[in-house]
Amino acid sequence: MNKRKNHKSKNAGKKQHRSDKQNRKPHALEGHQKRSSAKGKANNASKHGGKAVTAEVTCSGLTSEGKGIAQWKGERLEIAHLMPGEKAEVLVSKKGQFVHAELKQVIESSKDRVAPPCPYYYECGGCQLQHMNQQAQTRFKQETVDVLMKPFGKPEPIMTMDHPYDYRNKSHTSFGLNQQRQVIGGLYAQNTHDIIPMDRCLIHDPKADEIVQTIKGMMKSFKMQPYNEDTGRGFLRHVLIKVGKVSGEIMVVLVAASSEFKGKNNFVKALRQAHPEITTILQNVNNRKTSMVLGEQEKVLFGKGTITDTLGGLKFEISAKSFYQINPVQTEKLYTKAIEMAELSGKETVVDAYCGIGTISLIASQKAGKVIGVELNKDAVRDAIRNSKRNGIKNARFYQGDAGKFMVDMAARGDKADVVIMDPPRTGSDEAFLSSVVKLKPKRVVYVSCNPETQARDLKYLVKNGYKVDGIQPVDMFPQTYHVESVVKLVRE
Numbered sequence: 001m002n003k004r005k006n007h008k009s010k011n012a013g014k015k016q017h018r019s020d021k022q023n024r025k026p027h028a029l030e031g032h033q034k035r036s037s038a039k040g041k042a043n044n045a046s047k048h049g050g051k052a053v054t055a056e057v058t059c060s061g062l063t064s065e066g067k068g069i070a071q072w073k074g075e076r077l078e079i080a081h082l083m084p085g086e087k088a089e090v091l092v093s094k095k096g097q098f099v100h101a102e103l104k105q106v107i108e109s110s111k112d113r114v115a116p117p118c119p120y121y122y123e124c125g126g127c128q129l130q131h132m133n134q135q136a137q138t139r140f141k142q143e144t145v146d147v148l149m150k151p152f153g154k155p156e157p158i159m160t161m162d163h164p165y166d167y168r169n170k171s172h173t174s175f176g177l178n179q180q181r182q183v184i185g186g187l188y189a190q191n192t193h194d195i196i197p198m199d200r201c202l203i204h205d206p207k208a209d210e211i212v213q214t215i216k217g218m219m220k221s222f223k224m225q226p227y228n229e230d231t232g233r234g235f236l237r238h239v240l241i242k243v244g245k246v247s248g249e250i251m252v253v254l255v256a257a258s259s260e261f262k263g264k265n266n267f268v269k270a271l272r273q274a275h276p277e278i279t280t281i282l283q284n285v286n287n288r289k290t291s292m293v294l295g296e297q298e299k300v301l302f303g304k305g306t307i308t309d310t311l312g313g314l315k316f317e318i319s320a321k322s323f324y325q326i327n328p329v330q331t332e333k334l335y336t337k338a339i340e341m342a343e344l345s346g347k348e349t350v351v352d353a354y355c356g357i358g359t360i361s362l363i364a365s366q367k368a369g370k371v372i373g374v375e376l377n378k379d380a381v382r383d384a385i386r387n388s389k390r391n392g393i394k395n396a397r398f399y400q401g402d403a404g405k406f407m408v409d410m411a412a413r414g415d416k417a418d419v420v421i422m423d424p425p426r427t428g429s430d431e432a433f434l435s436s437v438v439k440l441k442p443k444r445v446v447y448v449s450c451n452p453e454t455q456a457r458d459l460k461y462l463v464k465n466g467y468k469v470d471g472i473q474p475v476d477m478f479p480q481t482y483h484v485e486s487v488v489k490l491v492r493e
Protein backbone atom coordinates (compact mmCIF):
# COMPACT_ATOMS: atom_id res chain seq x y z
CA MET A 1 0.00 0.00 0.00
CA ASN A 2 1.40 3.41 -0.95
CA LYS A 3 0.72 6.36 1.25
CA ARG A 4 0.52 9.81 -0.16
CA LYS A 5 -0.79 13.09 0.97
CA ASN A 6 -4.39 13.72 0.28
CA HIS A 7 -4.33 15.32 -3.13
CA LYS A 8 -7.47 17.32 -3.76
CA SER A 9 -9.04 17.20 -7.17
CA LYS A 10 -9.51 20.47 -9.00
CA ASN A 11 -12.55 19.13 -10.80
CA ALA A 12 -14.96 17.30 -8.60
CA GLY A 13 -16.33 14.32 -10.46
CA LYS A 14 -13.19 13.69 -12.53
CA LYS A 15 -11.42 10.58 -11.43
CA GLN A 16 -7.83 10.75 -10.31
CA HIS A 17 -5.94 7.49 -9.93
CA ARG A 18 -2.49 7.13 -8.55
CA SER A 19 -0.25 4.11 -8.38
CA ASP A 20 3.30 3.52 -7.20
CA LYS A 21 4.80 5.15 -10.25
CA GLN A 22 2.08 7.73 -10.40
CA ASN A 23 2.94 8.79 -6.84
CA ARG A 24 6.36 9.79 -8.03
CA LYS A 25 4.90 11.56 -11.02
CA PRO A 26 1.43 12.65 -10.05
CA HIS A 27 -1.10 12.99 -12.80
CA ALA A 28 -4.81 12.87 -13.20
CA LEU A 29 -6.34 10.77 -15.98
CA GLU A 30 -2.91 10.13 -17.51
CA GLY A 31 -3.33 9.84 -21.25
CA HIS A 32 -7.06 10.35 -20.85
CA GLN A 33 -8.15 13.44 -22.67
CA LYS A 34 -11.69 14.49 -21.97
CA ARG A 35 -13.69 13.69 -25.03
CA SER A 36 -16.98 15.10 -26.13
CA SER A 37 -19.45 12.36 -26.82
CA ALA A 38 -22.24 12.52 -29.35
CA LYS A 39 -24.81 13.77 -26.86
CA GLY A 40 -22.52 15.28 -24.22
CA LYS A 41 -22.10 13.76 -20.78
CA ALA A 42 -23.43 14.78 -17.43
CA ASN A 43 -21.60 14.33 -14.17
CA ASN A 44 -22.71 10.90 -13.00
CA ALA A 45 -23.03 11.80 -9.34
CA SER A 46 -25.57 14.56 -9.98
CA LYS A 47 -27.21 12.48 -12.71
CA HIS A 48 -28.18 10.05 -9.98
CA GLY A 49 -30.10 12.80 -8.20
CA GLY A 50 -29.59 14.31 -4.78
CA LYS A 51 -26.73 16.57 -3.79
CA ALA A 52 -23.32 14.92 -4.06
CA VAL A 53 -21.18 14.95 -0.91
CA THR A 54 -17.53 14.01 -0.64
CA ALA A 55 -16.73 11.10 1.68
CA GLU A 56 -13.47 9.39 2.62
CA VAL A 57 -13.73 5.61 2.55
CA THR A 58 -11.56 2.48 2.68
CA CYS A 59 -12.24 -0.33 0.25
CA SER A 60 -12.85 -3.70 1.91
CA GLY A 61 -13.36 -5.94 -1.13
CA LEU A 62 -14.81 -6.23 -4.62
CA THR A 63 -18.28 -6.92 -5.96
CA SER A 64 -18.69 -9.64 -8.59
CA GLU A 65 -18.54 -6.80 -11.15
CA GLY A 66 -15.11 -5.68 -9.90
CA LYS A 67 -16.36 -2.57 -8.10
CA GLY A 68 -14.79 -1.59 -4.77
CA ILE A 69 -16.97 -2.11 -1.67
CA ALA A 70 -16.84 0.46 1.15
CA GLN A 71 -19.05 1.32 4.11
CA TRP A 72 -20.22 4.89 4.67
CA LYS A 73 -22.72 5.99 7.31
CA GLY A 74 -24.18 2.49 7.46
CA GLU A 75 -24.54 2.31 3.67
CA ARG A 76 -22.73 -0.16 1.44
CA LEU A 77 -21.11 1.74 -1.42
CA GLU A 78 -20.03 0.15 -4.68
CA ILE A 79 -17.35 2.23 -6.37
CA ALA A 80 -16.04 1.54 -9.86
CA HIS A 81 -12.22 1.55 -10.20
CA LEU A 82 -11.51 1.31 -6.47
CA MET A 83 -9.35 -1.57 -5.24
CA PRO A 84 -9.24 -3.52 -1.96
CA GLY A 85 -7.23 -1.79 0.78
CA GLU A 86 -7.32 1.57 -0.97
CA LYS A 87 -8.33 4.75 0.79
CA ALA A 88 -10.17 7.23 -1.40
CA GLU A 89 -12.37 10.24 -1.65
CA VAL A 90 -15.68 9.45 -3.28
CA LEU A 91 -18.64 11.51 -4.34
CA VAL A 92 -21.82 10.11 -2.87
CA SER A 93 -25.32 11.06 -3.95
CA LYS A 94 -28.58 9.63 -2.73
CA LYS A 95 -31.96 9.41 -4.39
CA GLY A 96 -34.59 7.68 -2.29
CA GLN A 97 -33.23 4.25 -1.43
CA PHE A 98 -30.60 4.43 -4.14
CA VAL A 99 -27.04 5.49 -3.24
CA HIS A 100 -24.55 6.23 -6.01
CA ALA A 101 -20.83 6.59 -5.33
CA GLU A 102 -18.16 7.69 -7.76
CA LEU A 103 -14.41 7.72 -7.27
CA LYS A 104 -13.00 11.23 -6.93
CA GLN A 105 -9.42 10.47 -6.02
CA VAL A 106 -7.37 7.67 -4.55
CA ILE A 107 -5.53 8.74 -1.40
CA GLU A 108 -3.64 5.51 -0.68
CA SER A 109 -3.30 3.26 -3.69
CA SER A 110 -2.90 -0.50 -3.95
CA LYS A 111 0.42 -1.90 -5.15
CA ASP A 112 -1.62 -3.70 -7.80
CA ARG A 113 -2.96 -0.49 -9.32
CA VAL A 114 -1.67 0.34 -12.81
CA ALA A 115 -2.32 3.12 -15.31
CA PRO A 116 -4.95 1.64 -17.68
CA PRO A 117 -3.41 1.16 -21.13
CA CYS A 118 -6.63 2.23 -22.89
CA PRO A 119 -7.13 6.01 -23.13
CA TYR A 120 -10.93 5.58 -23.16
CA TYR A 121 -11.08 3.26 -20.17
CA TYR A 122 -12.77 5.52 -17.62
CA GLU A 123 -15.44 6.68 -20.08
CA CYS A 124 -16.19 3.44 -21.86
CA GLY A 125 -17.10 0.83 -19.26
CA GLY A 126 -16.66 -2.06 -21.72
CA CYS A 127 -13.65 -3.13 -19.63
CA GLN A 128 -13.83 -2.81 -15.86
CA LEU A 129 -10.45 -4.11 -14.63
CA GLN A 130 -7.77 -2.26 -16.60
CA HIS A 131 -6.72 -0.31 -13.48
CA MET A 132 -5.58 -3.65 -11.95
CA ASN A 133 -2.42 -5.47 -12.95
CA GLN A 134 -2.85 -8.94 -14.50
CA GLN A 135 -2.14 -10.76 -11.21
CA ALA A 136 -4.86 -8.76 -9.44
CA GLN A 137 -7.32 -9.43 -12.27
CA THR A 138 -6.55 -13.15 -12.10
CA ARG A 139 -6.89 -13.18 -8.32
CA PHE A 140 -10.24 -11.36 -8.53
CA LYS A 141 -11.64 -13.87 -11.04
CA GLN A 142 -10.33 -16.86 -9.12
CA GLU A 143 -11.89 -15.55 -5.90
CA THR A 144 -15.20 -14.83 -7.66
CA VAL A 145 -15.44 -18.43 -8.84
CA ASP A 146 -14.04 -19.85 -5.56
CA VAL A 147 -16.73 -18.05 -3.53
CA LEU A 148 -19.61 -18.98 -5.82
CA MET A 149 -18.49 -22.60 -6.08
CA LYS A 150 -17.69 -23.04 -2.38
CA PRO A 151 -20.76 -25.23 -1.73
CA PHE A 152 -19.65 -27.60 -4.51
CA GLY A 153 -15.86 -27.92 -4.22
CA LYS A 154 -12.57 -26.21 -4.85
CA PRO A 155 -12.05 -24.82 -8.37
CA GLU A 156 -8.80 -25.44 -10.25
CA PRO A 157 -6.50 -22.44 -10.87
CA ILE A 158 -8.00 -20.25 -13.60
CA MET A 159 -6.64 -20.71 -17.14
CA THR A 160 -5.20 -17.33 -18.08
CA MET A 161 -4.27 -15.85 -21.45
CA ASP A 162 -0.65 -15.08 -22.39
CA HIS A 163 -1.50 -11.96 -24.38
CA PRO A 164 -4.72 -10.67 -22.81
CA TYR A 165 -5.44 -8.07 -25.54
CA ASP A 166 -6.61 -8.04 -29.21
CA TYR A 167 -8.60 -11.19 -28.51
CA ARG A 168 -12.16 -10.31 -29.56
CA ASN A 169 -13.03 -11.79 -32.94
CA LYS A 170 -16.27 -9.78 -33.03
CA SER A 171 -16.77 -6.03 -32.64
CA HIS A 172 -19.66 -3.58 -33.00
CA THR A 173 -19.14 0.10 -33.66
CA SER A 174 -21.86 2.75 -33.51
CA PHE A 175 -21.86 6.01 -35.45
CA GLY A 176 -23.06 9.54 -34.82
CA LEU A 177 -22.21 13.19 -35.42
CA ASN A 178 -20.25 15.40 -33.06
CA GLN A 179 -21.11 19.04 -32.38
CA GLN A 180 -19.20 20.06 -35.52
CA ARG A 181 -21.38 17.58 -37.43
CA GLN A 182 -18.42 15.37 -38.23
CA VAL A 183 -18.94 11.62 -38.29
CA ILE A 184 -17.72 9.87 -35.15
CA GLY A 185 -17.58 6.14 -34.51
CA GLY A 186 -16.92 4.18 -31.37
CA LEU A 187 -18.44 2.34 -28.44
CA TYR A 188 -21.20 3.61 -26.18
CA ALA A 189 -20.20 5.20 -22.88
CA GLN A 190 -21.28 3.06 -19.94
CA ASN A 191 -25.08 2.84 -19.43
CA THR A 192 -25.74 5.41 -22.17
CA HIS A 193 -26.08 5.69 -25.91
CA ASP A 194 -23.43 8.43 -25.98
CA ILE A 195 -20.77 7.46 -28.49
CA ILE A 196 -17.16 7.71 -27.38
CA PRO A 197 -15.22 8.54 -30.55
CA MET A 198 -12.38 6.02 -30.65
CA ASP A 199 -9.99 4.62 -33.19
CA ARG A 200 -8.81 1.59 -31.28
CA CYS A 201 -10.21 -0.77 -28.64
CA LEU A 202 -7.39 -2.77 -27.08
CA ILE A 203 -9.40 -5.97 -26.79
CA HIS A 204 -10.71 -5.87 -30.38
CA ASP A 205 -8.95 -7.49 -33.28
CA PRO A 206 -6.70 -4.67 -34.61
CA LYS A 207 -7.68 -5.33 -38.24
CA ALA A 208 -11.36 -4.90 -37.38
CA ASP A 209 -10.64 -1.46 -35.92
CA GLU A 210 -8.64 -0.49 -39.03
CA ILE A 211 -11.63 -1.39 -41.23
CA VAL A 212 -13.95 0.72 -39.06
CA GLN A 213 -11.62 3.71 -39.49
CA THR A 214 -11.77 3.27 -43.26
CA ILE A 215 -15.58 3.10 -43.19
CA LYS A 216 -15.73 6.25 -41.06
CA GLY A 217 -13.60 8.07 -43.66
CA MET A 218 -15.71 6.69 -46.52
CA MET A 219 -18.94 7.88 -44.91
CA LYS A 220 -17.82 11.44 -45.51
CA SER A 221 -16.84 10.93 -49.14
CA PHE A 222 -20.00 8.91 -49.85
CA LYS A 223 -22.17 11.42 -47.95
CA MET A 224 -23.51 8.55 -45.85
CA GLN A 225 -25.28 9.87 -42.76
CA PRO A 226 -25.05 8.06 -39.44
CA TYR A 227 -28.43 7.07 -38.02
CA ASN A 228 -29.80 9.33 -35.30
CA GLU A 229 -31.80 7.43 -32.68
CA ASP A 230 -33.71 10.53 -31.58
CA THR A 231 -34.88 11.75 -34.98
CA GLY A 232 -34.96 8.36 -36.70
CA ARG A 233 -33.05 9.94 -39.64
CA GLY A 234 -29.82 8.79 -41.24
CA PHE A 235 -28.60 5.50 -42.65
CA LEU A 236 -25.71 3.69 -40.95
CA ARG A 237 -26.46 2.47 -37.41
CA HIS A 238 -23.59 0.12 -36.66
CA VAL A 239 -20.80 -1.87 -38.22
CA LEU A 240 -20.38 -5.44 -37.01
CA ILE A 241 -17.11 -7.16 -37.88
CA LYS A 242 -16.33 -10.85 -37.40
CA VAL A 243 -12.80 -12.11 -37.91
CA GLY A 244 -11.75 -15.73 -38.36
CA LYS A 245 -8.61 -15.58 -36.23
CA VAL A 246 -7.16 -18.75 -37.77
CA SER A 247 -8.52 -18.49 -41.34
CA GLY A 248 -8.01 -14.72 -41.64
CA GLU A 249 -11.50 -14.43 -43.22
CA ILE A 250 -13.33 -11.20 -42.38
CA MET A 251 -17.05 -10.38 -42.44
CA VAL A 252 -18.25 -6.78 -42.44
CA VAL A 253 -21.93 -6.18 -41.65
CA LEU A 254 -23.25 -2.69 -42.39
CA VAL A 255 -26.28 -2.31 -40.15
CA ALA A 256 -28.53 0.20 -41.88
CA ALA A 257 -31.80 1.86 -40.92
CA SER A 258 -33.28 1.21 -44.36
CA SER A 259 -33.03 -1.41 -47.07
CA GLU A 260 -32.37 1.20 -49.75
CA PHE A 261 -28.59 1.65 -50.04
CA LYS A 262 -27.70 4.39 -52.52
CA GLY A 263 -24.26 3.97 -54.10
CA LYS A 264 -24.04 0.44 -52.68
CA ASN A 265 -21.85 -0.98 -55.45
CA ASN A 266 -19.32 1.84 -55.33
CA PHE A 267 -19.19 1.71 -51.55
CA VAL A 268 -18.52 -2.03 -51.55
CA LYS A 269 -15.93 -1.66 -54.30
CA ALA A 270 -14.08 1.11 -52.43
CA LEU A 271 -14.14 -0.82 -49.16
CA ARG A 272 -12.77 -3.94 -50.83
CA GLN A 273 -10.08 -1.93 -52.54
CA ALA A 274 -8.96 -0.47 -49.21
CA HIS A 275 -9.17 -3.87 -47.49
CA PRO A 276 -8.72 -6.81 -49.87
CA GLU A 277 -8.62 -9.04 -46.79
CA ILE A 278 -12.42 -8.64 -46.35
CA THR A 279 -14.01 -11.86 -47.58
CA THR A 280 -17.70 -10.98 -47.25
CA ILE A 281 -19.84 -7.85 -46.85
CA LEU A 282 -23.50 -7.83 -45.77
CA GLN A 283 -26.17 -5.24 -45.26
CA ASN A 284 -28.39 -5.88 -42.28
CA VAL A 285 -31.58 -3.83 -42.09
CA ASN A 286 -32.63 -2.67 -38.65
CA ASN A 287 -35.46 -0.14 -38.94
CA ARG A 288 -36.87 -0.63 -35.44
CA LYS A 289 -36.54 1.66 -32.44
CA THR A 290 -34.41 -0.75 -30.47
CA SER A 291 -31.07 -1.08 -28.75
CA MET A 292 -30.59 -4.47 -30.44
CA VAL A 293 -27.79 -4.18 -32.99
CA LEU A 294 -29.09 -6.48 -35.72
CA GLY A 295 -32.42 -6.45 -37.51
CA GLU A 296 -34.09 -9.41 -39.22
CA GLN A 297 -33.42 -8.67 -42.89
CA GLU A 298 -30.00 -9.43 -44.34
CA LYS A 299 -28.57 -8.97 -47.86
CA VAL A 300 -25.23 -10.29 -49.03
CA LEU A 301 -23.39 -7.50 -50.90
CA PHE A 302 -20.18 -9.39 -51.55
CA GLY A 303 -18.84 -12.92 -50.95
CA LYS A 304 -20.70 -15.88 -49.50
CA GLY A 305 -22.33 -14.13 -46.52
CA THR A 306 -20.51 -16.21 -43.91
CA ILE A 307 -16.92 -16.66 -42.74
CA THR A 308 -15.20 -19.91 -41.91
CA ASP A 309 -12.80 -20.45 -39.03
CA THR A 310 -10.95 -23.39 -37.50
CA LEU A 311 -11.48 -24.50 -33.91
CA GLY A 312 -10.48 -27.79 -32.28
CA GLY A 313 -9.12 -28.99 -35.64
CA LEU A 314 -12.50 -28.58 -37.41
CA LYS A 315 -13.79 -25.95 -39.81
CA PHE A 316 -16.82 -23.88 -38.82
CA GLU A 317 -18.98 -21.65 -40.97
CA ILE A 318 -20.30 -18.64 -39.06
CA SER A 319 -23.25 -16.38 -40.01
CA ALA A 320 -23.72 -12.78 -38.96
CA LYS A 321 -26.39 -13.64 -36.38
CA SER A 322 -24.94 -16.89 -34.99
CA PHE A 323 -23.14 -17.09 -31.68
CA TYR A 324 -19.45 -17.94 -31.89
CA GLN A 325 -17.16 -17.74 -28.83
CA ILE A 326 -15.41 -14.35 -28.97
CA ASN A 327 -11.99 -15.45 -27.70
CA PRO A 328 -10.83 -18.42 -29.80
CA VAL A 329 -7.46 -18.83 -28.00
CA GLN A 330 -9.20 -19.43 -24.68
CA THR A 331 -12.05 -21.34 -26.31
CA GLU A 332 -9.58 -24.05 -27.40
CA LYS A 333 -8.61 -24.49 -23.72
CA LEU A 334 -12.24 -24.38 -22.55
CA TYR A 335 -13.44 -26.95 -25.07
CA THR A 336 -10.47 -29.27 -24.41
CA LYS A 337 -11.39 -29.24 -20.72
CA ALA A 338 -15.12 -29.73 -21.41
CA ILE A 339 -14.45 -32.74 -23.67
CA GLU A 340 -12.04 -34.20 -21.11
CA MET A 341 -14.74 -33.82 -18.41
CA ALA A 342 -17.27 -35.62 -20.65
CA GLU A 343 -15.02 -38.76 -20.52
CA LEU A 344 -16.15 -40.04 -23.88
CA SER A 345 -15.25 -43.58 -24.89
CA GLY A 346 -16.75 -43.62 -28.39
CA LYS A 347 -20.11 -45.19 -27.48
CA GLU A 348 -22.03 -42.49 -25.66
CA THR A 349 -25.13 -40.59 -26.71
CA VAL A 350 -24.33 -36.97 -25.98
CA VAL A 351 -26.79 -34.07 -25.84
CA ASP A 352 -25.15 -30.70 -26.56
CA ALA A 353 -27.71 -28.19 -25.36
CA TYR A 354 -27.52 -24.50 -26.38
CA CYS A 355 -25.13 -25.72 -29.08
CA GLY A 356 -24.75 -22.56 -31.23
CA ILE A 357 -23.13 -23.44 -34.57
CA GLY A 358 -22.30 -26.92 -33.28
CA THR A 359 -18.71 -26.32 -32.17
CA ILE A 360 -18.75 -28.46 -29.02
CA SER A 361 -21.12 -31.02 -30.64
CA LEU A 362 -18.85 -31.67 -33.61
CA ILE A 363 -15.64 -31.80 -31.58
CA ALA A 364 -17.36 -34.22 -29.14
CA SER A 365 -18.84 -36.31 -31.99
CA GLN A 366 -15.35 -37.56 -32.88
CA LYS A 367 -15.17 -39.32 -29.51
CA ALA A 368 -18.85 -40.26 -29.01
CA GLY A 369 -21.40 -42.71 -30.43
CA LYS A 370 -23.74 -39.90 -31.45
CA VAL A 371 -24.41 -36.28 -30.61
CA ILE A 372 -27.73 -34.43 -30.52
CA GLY A 373 -27.42 -30.65 -30.63
CA VAL A 374 -30.26 -28.27 -29.77
CA GLU A 375 -30.25 -24.53 -30.30
CA LEU A 376 -32.86 -21.74 -30.47
CA ASN A 377 -31.30 -19.55 -33.18
CA LYS A 378 -32.26 -20.87 -36.61
CA ASP A 379 -29.24 -19.36 -38.39
CA ALA A 380 -26.93 -21.07 -35.91
CA VAL A 381 -28.70 -24.42 -36.46
CA ARG A 382 -28.33 -24.00 -40.23
CA ASP A 383 -24.61 -23.30 -39.66
CA ALA A 384 -24.32 -26.37 -37.40
CA ILE A 385 -25.85 -28.65 -40.05
CA ARG A 386 -23.56 -27.21 -42.73
CA ASN A 387 -20.62 -27.60 -40.38
CA SER A 388 -21.28 -31.28 -39.78
CA LYS A 389 -21.37 -31.86 -43.57
CA ARG A 390 -18.28 -29.74 -44.20
CA ASN A 391 -16.32 -31.80 -41.66
CA GLY A 392 -17.70 -35.12 -42.92
CA ILE A 393 -19.34 -35.87 -39.55
CA LYS A 394 -22.22 -38.34 -39.75
CA ASN A 395 -23.08 -38.99 -36.10
CA ALA A 396 -24.39 -35.52 -35.16
CA ARG A 397 -27.99 -34.25 -35.53
CA PHE A 398 -29.14 -30.71 -34.87
CA TYR A 399 -32.56 -29.46 -33.84
CA GLN A 400 -33.92 -25.96 -33.64
CA GLY A 401 -35.94 -25.07 -30.54
CA ASP A 402 -35.93 -24.22 -26.88
CA ALA A 403 -33.50 -26.49 -25.04
CA GLY A 404 -35.86 -26.80 -22.04
CA LYS A 405 -38.80 -27.95 -24.18
CA PHE A 406 -36.55 -30.27 -26.18
CA MET A 407 -35.33 -31.98 -23.01
CA VAL A 408 -38.87 -32.24 -21.59
CA ASP A 409 -39.92 -34.02 -24.83
CA MET A 410 -36.85 -36.29 -24.69
CA ALA A 411 -37.63 -37.24 -21.09
CA ALA A 412 -41.33 -37.83 -21.94
CA ARG A 413 -40.36 -40.17 -24.80
CA GLY A 414 -38.00 -42.04 -22.47
CA ASP A 415 -34.99 -41.25 -24.71
CA LYS A 416 -31.50 -42.00 -23.50
CA ALA A 417 -28.54 -39.67 -22.95
CA ASP A 418 -25.26 -40.75 -21.39
CA VAL A 419 -23.73 -37.31 -21.24
CA VAL A 420 -25.33 -33.85 -21.33
CA ILE A 421 -23.13 -30.91 -22.24
CA MET A 422 -24.85 -27.58 -21.62
CA ASP A 423 -23.69 -24.05 -22.39
CA PRO A 424 -26.64 -21.71 -21.78
CA PRO A 425 -26.64 -17.90 -22.15
CA ARG A 426 -25.77 -15.64 -19.18
CA THR A 427 -29.22 -16.10 -17.65
CA GLY A 428 -28.45 -19.78 -17.15
CA SER A 429 -30.82 -22.67 -17.69
CA ASP A 430 -34.39 -23.20 -16.47
CA GLU A 431 -36.25 -25.68 -14.36
CA ALA A 432 -37.86 -27.39 -17.37
CA PHE A 433 -34.39 -28.18 -18.69
CA LEU A 434 -32.82 -29.12 -15.37
CA SER A 435 -35.71 -31.30 -14.21
CA SER A 436 -35.59 -33.16 -17.53
CA VAL A 437 -31.85 -33.73 -17.12
CA VAL A 438 -32.66 -35.31 -13.76
CA LYS A 439 -35.29 -37.55 -15.44
CA LEU A 440 -32.96 -38.52 -18.29
CA LYS A 441 -30.31 -39.53 -15.74
CA PRO A 442 -27.13 -38.96 -17.83
CA LYS A 443 -24.02 -40.33 -16.12
CA ARG A 444 -22.25 -37.02 -16.54
CA VAL A 445 -23.27 -33.41 -17.07
CA VAL A 446 -20.70 -30.90 -18.27
CA TYR A 447 -21.91 -27.38 -17.57
CA VAL A 448 -20.12 -24.58 -19.46
CA SER A 449 -21.07 -21.07 -18.38
CA CYS A 450 -20.12 -17.44 -18.94
CA ASN A 451 -21.89 -16.50 -15.71
CA PRO A 452 -20.84 -18.51 -12.65
CA GLU A 453 -23.62 -16.86 -10.61
CA THR A 454 -26.42 -18.47 -12.60
CA GLN A 455 -24.28 -21.59 -12.97
CA ALA A 456 -24.05 -21.90 -9.16
CA ARG A 457 -27.87 -21.53 -8.95
CA ASP A 458 -28.38 -24.33 -11.49
CA LEU A 459 -25.73 -26.54 -9.88
CA LYS A 460 -27.63 -26.29 -6.60
CA TYR A 461 -30.67 -27.81 -8.32
CA LEU A 462 -28.68 -30.64 -9.90
CA VAL A 463 -26.81 -31.39 -6.68
CA LYS A 464 -30.10 -31.53 -4.77
CA ASN A 465 -31.40 -33.98 -7.35
CA GLY A 466 -28.78 -36.69 -7.49
CA TYR A 467 -25.62 -35.15 -8.97
CA LYS A 468 -22.21 -34.50 -7.43
CA VAL A 469 -19.73 -31.88 -8.63
CA ASP A 470 -16.50 -33.57 -9.67
CA GLY A 471 -14.39 -30.76 -11.12
CA ILE A 472 -14.55 -26.99 -11.61
CA GLN A 473 -12.35 -25.16 -14.10
CA PRO A 474 -12.47 -21.36 -14.46
CA VAL A 475 -11.18 -19.90 -17.73
CA ASP A 476 -10.33 -16.26 -18.39
CA MET A 477 -12.21 -15.80 -21.65
CA PHE A 478 -12.71 -12.05 -21.25
CA PRO A 479 -9.48 -10.42 -19.99
CA GLN A 480 -9.73 -6.78 -18.79
CA THR A 481 -13.43 -7.28 -17.98
CA TYR A 482 -15.04 -8.74 -14.85
CA HIS A 483 -16.57 -11.60 -16.84
CA VAL A 484 -15.29 -15.11 -16.26
CA GLU A 485 -16.11 -18.48 -17.83
CA SER A 486 -16.35 -21.68 -15.84
CA VAL A 487 -16.82 -25.33 -16.76
CA VAL A 488 -18.10 -27.84 -14.20
CA LYS A 489 -18.27 -31.63 -14.33
CA LEU A 490 -21.15 -33.34 -12.52
CA VAL A 491 -21.52 -37.08 -12.05
CA ARG A 492 -24.62 -39.04 -11.09
CA GLU A 493 -24.33 -40.39 -7.59
Ligand SMILES: C[S@@+](CC[C@H](N)C(=O)[O-])C[C@H]1O[C@@H](n2cnc3c(N)ncnc32)[C@H](O)[C@@H]1O
Residues within 6 Å of the ligand: 323, 324, 325, 353, 354, 355, 356, 357, 358, 359, 360, 374, 375, 376, 377, 380, 401, 402, 403, 404, 423, 424, 425, 426, 450
Ligand atom coordinates in the same frame (compact mmCIF):
# COMPACT_ATOMS: atom_id res chain seq x y z
C1 LIG B 1 -23.20 -19.21 -24.63
S1 LIG B 1 -23.83 -19.62 -26.21
C2 LIG B 1 -23.07 -21.21 -26.44
C3 LIG B 1 -23.01 -21.71 -27.84
C4 LIG B 1 -22.06 -22.87 -28.09
N1 LIG B 1 -22.13 -23.89 -27.09
C5 LIG B 1 -20.63 -22.38 -28.27
O1 LIG B 1 -19.76 -22.70 -27.46
O2 LIG B 1 -20.38 -21.66 -29.26
C6 LIG B 1 -25.49 -19.95 -25.82
C7 LIG B 1 -26.34 -20.35 -26.99
O3 LIG B 1 -27.65 -20.66 -26.49
C8 LIG B 1 -28.61 -20.26 -27.45
N2 LIG B 1 -29.89 -20.17 -26.72
C9 LIG B 1 -30.37 -19.14 -25.97
N3 LIG B 1 -31.53 -19.49 -25.40
C10 LIG B 1 -31.79 -20.76 -25.77
C11 LIG B 1 -32.85 -21.67 -25.49
N4 LIG B 1 -33.87 -21.34 -24.71
N5 LIG B 1 -32.79 -22.90 -26.04
C12 LIG B 1 -31.76 -23.26 -26.84
N6 LIG B 1 -30.74 -22.43 -27.14
C13 LIG B 1 -30.74 -21.20 -26.61
C14 LIG B 1 -28.05 -18.97 -28.01
O4 LIG B 1 -28.61 -18.69 -29.28
C15 LIG B 1 -26.55 -19.30 -28.07
O5 LIG B 1 -26.20 -19.84 -29.32
